[in-house]
Amino acid sequence: MNFSIIRYILGWILKIEGAFMLLPCLTALIYKEKQGFIYLAVAAVCVLLGQLMSFRKPQSNVFYLKEGCVATSLSWIFMSIFGCLPFVFTGEIPSFTDALFETISGFTTTGASILSEVEYLSHCSTLWRCFTHWIGGMGVLVFLLAIIPMSGGSHINLMRAESPGPSVGKIVPKIKYTARILYLIYIALTLLQFVLLLFGKMPVFEALNTAFATAGTGGFGIKNDSFTSFSPYLQWVTAIFMLLFGINFNVYYLILLGKFKKALFNEEVRWFFIMVIAAIGIITINIYETSGSFFKALTDATFQVSSLVSSTGFASANFDAWPAICRTVLVLIMFVGACAGSTGGGLKVSRFIIAAKSVLKECYSYIHPKSIRKIHLDGKEVGDETVRSVAVYVLTFLLIYALSMIAISFDGQSFTTNFTAIIACINNIGPGLDAVGPTCNFGFFSNFSKYVLMFDMIAGRLELFPLLILFHPGTWEGVFRKKVK
Amino acid sequence: MFGDNSSKKEKMNIIIVGCGRVGSTIVEQLSKEGNNITIIDKDSEVIETLTNLYDVMGVVGNGATYSVQMEAGIENTDLFIAVTESDELNLLCCTVAKRVSNCSAIARVRTPEYSKEAAYLKEKLGLAMIINPDLEASREIARILALPSALEVNSFAHGQAELIKYKVPSESMLDNLAIMNIGKVVSQQVLICAIERDGEVYIPSGNFIIKEGDIITFVATRKQARKFFLSLGSKVKHVRDCMIIGGGKTTHYLADQLLHAGINVKIIEKKKKRCQELSTLLPKAIIINGDGTDEELLREEGIETIESFVPLTGIDEENIMLTLYARQVSPAKVITKINHINFKNVVNNLDLGSVIYPRYLTSEAIVAYARAKKDSLGSNIETLYHLFDSRVEAIEFLVRPDSRVINVPLMELALKKNLLIAFINRNGSIIIPSGQDCIHPGDTVMIVTTHTGFNDIEDILE
Numbered sequence: 001m002n003f004s005i006i007r008y009i010l011g012w013i014l015k016i017e018g019a020f021m022l023l024p025c026l027t028a029l030i031y032k033e034k035q036g037f038i039y040l041a042v043a044a045v046c047v048l049l050g051q052l053m054s055f056r057k058p059q060s061n062v063f064y065l066k067e068g069c070v071a072t073s074l075s076w077i078f079m080s081i082f083g084c085l086p087f088v089f090t091g092e093i094p095s096f097t098d099a100l101f102e103t104i105s106g107f108t109t110t111g112a113s114i115l116s117e118v119e120y121l122s123h124c125s126t127l128w129r130c131f132t133h134w135i136g137g138m139g140v141l142v143f144l145l146a147i148i149p150m151s152g153g154s155h156i157n158l159m160r161a162e163s164p165g166p167s168v169g170k171i172v173p174k175i176k177y178t179a180r181i182l183y184l185i186y187i188a189l190t191l192l193q194f195v196l197l198l199f200g201k202m203p204v205f206e207a208l209n210t211a212f213a214t215a216g217t218g219g220f221g222i223k224n225d226s227f228t229s230f231s232p233y234l235q236w237v238t239a240i241f242m243l244l245f246g247i248n249f250n251v252y253y254l255i256l257l258g259k260f261k262k263a264l265f266n267e268e269v270r271w272f273f274i275m276v277i278a279a280i281g282i283i284t285i286n287i288y289e290t291s292g293s294f295f296k297a298l299t300d301a302t303f304q305v306s307s308l309v310s311s312t313g314f315a316s317a318n319f320d321a322w323p324a325i326c327r328t329v330l331v332l333i334m335f336v337g338a339c340a341g342s343t344g345g346g347l348k349v350s351r352f353i354i355a356a357k358s359v360l361k362e363c364y365s366y367i368h369p370k371s372i373r374k375i376h377l378d379g380k381e382v383g384d385e386t387v388r389s390v391a392v393y394v395l396t397f398l399l400i401y402a403l404s405m406i407a408i409s410f411d412g413q414s415f416t417t418n419f420t421a422i423i424a425c426i427n428n429i430g431p432g433l434d435a436v437g438p439t440c441n442f443g444f445f446s447n448f449s450k451y452v453l454m455f456d457m458i459a460g461r462l463e464l465f466p467l468l469i470l471f472h473p474g475t476w477e478g479v480f481r482k483k484v485k
Numbered sequence: 486m487f488g489d490n491s492s493k494k495e496k497m498n499i500i501i502v503g504c505g506r507v508g509s510t511i512v513e514q515l516s517k518e519g520n521n522i523t524i525i526d527k528d529s530e531v532i533e534t535l536t537n538l539y540d541v542m543g544v545v546g547n548g549a550t551y552s553v554q555m556e557a558g559i560e561n562t563d564l565f566i567a568v569t570e571s572d573e574l575n576l577l578c579c580t581v582a583k584r585v586s587n588c589s590a591i592a593r594v595r596t597p598e599y600s601k602e603a604a605y606l607k608e609k610l611g612l613a614m615i616i617n618p619d620l621e622a623s624r625e626i627a628r629i630l631a632l633p634s635a636l637e638v639n640s641f642a643h644g645q646a647e648l649i650k651y652k653v654p655s656e657s658m659l660d661n662l663a664i665m666n667i668g669k670v671v672s673q674q675v676l677i678c679a680i681e682r683d684g685e686v687y688i689p690s691g692n693f694i695i696k697e698g699d700i701i702t703f704v705a706t707r708k709q710a711r712k713f714f715l716s717l718g719s720k721v722k723h724v725r726d727c728m729i730i731g732g733g734k735t736t737h738y739l740a741d742q743l744l745h746a747g748i749n750v751k752i753i754e755k756k757k758k759r760c761q762e763l764s765t766l767l768p769k770a771i772i773i774n775g776d777g778t779d780e781e782l783l784r785e786e787g788i789e790t791i792e793s794f795v796p797l798t799g800i801d802e803e804n805i806m807l808t809l810y811a812r813q814v815s816p817a818k819v820i821t822k823i824n825h826i827n828f829k830n831v832v833n834n835l836d837l838g839s840v841i842y843p844r845y846l847t848s849e850a851i852v853a854y855a856r857a858k859k860d861s862l863g864s865n866i867e868t869l870y871h872l873f874d875s876r877v878e879a880i881e882f883l884v885r886p887d888s889r890v891i892n893v894p895l896m897e898l899a900l901k902k903n904l905l906i907a908f909i910n911r912n913g914s915i916i917i918p919s920g921q922d923c924i925h926p927g928d929t930v931m932i933v934t935t936h937t938g939f940n941d942i943e944d945i946l947e
Contacts (some may be wrong), residue, residue: 100796171542172542173540173541
């Protein structure tokens, strides 16, 4: 285990977090809020500590997948712990557990909140809350790769551990430029949404926060009622951008290169839209009667479907009061989630495509027992190894799901609450149904349940295994043994 | 897109097809220099391994097809290198690539039949370079056999100058001699440019004192190098006979060259069919059909009295064992070919004597070409060698009239540390420079340095 490189990476992550915290400081300056000093102090501590940790260059630049995963998981844990400190010190979220829950929910782009009154927060805290979404959306390690020069190819292991999807590839030969391209697309889309929100007469501060929360597919609202009171124009803009951020970013790169045909024929994106349109259709028909007008029904259905499928979690209506069929559809698309390579969470559409094709293949093998058939995605053969890893991923997901559900059931909430709370956290969505529905929050859970949910959120964001291997004894094997020189 | 544009000025976009031994060595070397590399191979596992090791992008598929080349971004590629197993595929890859973009294409061609026509192929197919690792390896072996006291012989300035590696034996006149005194005691016309002692490499100054067991590298003309060895009392005549184990392509090339130089060649090869082929190709050589790793056979064929012994089997471990055996039982000059070992330190500690690595020979030629191409003025680098495990580079530059280094006495140039100007080649005559000499336009100049990545002669300045 190459500890020096893990220390070095963690140091850099803290420095970056410190730098990011200057944004709430700036906000505090504009709104003349004294909480800004607390952000400044925490930022200074982060930068100092980070500088201390990354002062000495690592002895060896070589690290393997194991180190990549450990570095990534620890980065996220560190980042969350330091990120929650301002909430505690400003007294806005006095309990450390609650503050940590809120921050992890922010960084993992979940958007599950323990606050019942978000409008009482200071401006700088509101911004920091939403900005954590933006940082966590594309991933802070990807950001690190884009800015610091590292030699050797092993840092693809960092990207692999942080980026969502069954397989992570580069779009250009150098990882540094791949990371930069991703971030540039991310920033450009965020700005575009910000400008479009301003056109809808949304105040600058609210537009900025909404854009951050949408881009990371996070879902922290700035109003107590999330999106209900916003105009249909703002709802439509946000609904469309939620979908856009749920698409594989490689598609945007292809579009930028002018390869429209290749971009449009991306199988995953195609299925993603088919699923979205079907869900919108079913829900619109079923809520048409209660919502009064067709347009209102369509707006609500579109917004809610985009919000949940992209794992954002904004709410423009209390979907917990919708007919059972609508709620079922919503919970099902919560399981699927967004595309691989996007900022969204979930099990990912591509995993479902591969899983569905595996089922077909299995049926086929009953009809022709000696047949040999390969699964294709985007016209390319999917290796047996990938198919196997998808199956294992789904199994692991279900296992963690079941264990988490048992763990939080001791709180005595209803089955629906527990079931949807876990899916909302592990798939980084935010709201669920019943007691954790769109008009409620997670504040009532016991501390133990909150820690379980925090674990689920990070596990879901990092796609389970990077976090799990942190708890595997094999990872730490030989740590205390002396190295042969 | 964003990345490509900003990086294009300094770094090249390179596609490498085929990631075998030579391919992966090239990937390693070129990615170390910061180029944007895309690799293509049919085997997804190989791609997986290499993309984990180096910062490169991988494409799985047949590199000769248009669609795969497009996926690898052939339109913006500066350099295309085809090093798959098959010569024909390499040539096809390059032909297709040349139709799509105006990159420079390099193909590996190993078969002797094609290799004979390399110049014709290169011209007609518009290739930048045809590389043949087996031929290169055999040339290097032949050079060492022509000067058996040396560990390694590299040629510069179209063969005018040689860079020679030599291990200082015990009780040599060089032992305990300061470098500045070599001129008085031995010869003035050699320049010692690097010394390896206990695993450390030094670019020596005049005060450096040579000890026995040092491995020195010096530059001299062919004639002066022989004089130098003569005054040291080492052997200078080429070997009279040579025993080669294994009858592969390298053997064929090597035997051909040795026979031309009047050296008797004995080849031991296991396969009868190959023996028959070789006897047609090399009528003057003695071809023995037998197992080259059989001790009895080796003795029978006179390993104890032979003057040189070159194991060229396809298996590195066998080559190393044969070398160790030969060093025990015979005074012969032994040269070991190592294809793909990864335990370089272990091999270094075995004290095998002369060792050649064909895959490095190839990758050096390609790295030299890539660096020269990077320079907008065109080819500045004539030759490049990595010495001492890539810790030292020896580069020959062609100096252009607008360069800042010309017409200034060398002592007045602000040179970087750990750097040495080894010789100046002016119209074919080799000058070992002193502080008063100047570089003139049109000269080629050889630099030995521990810095890496020099593209231009001006890189030597502070």
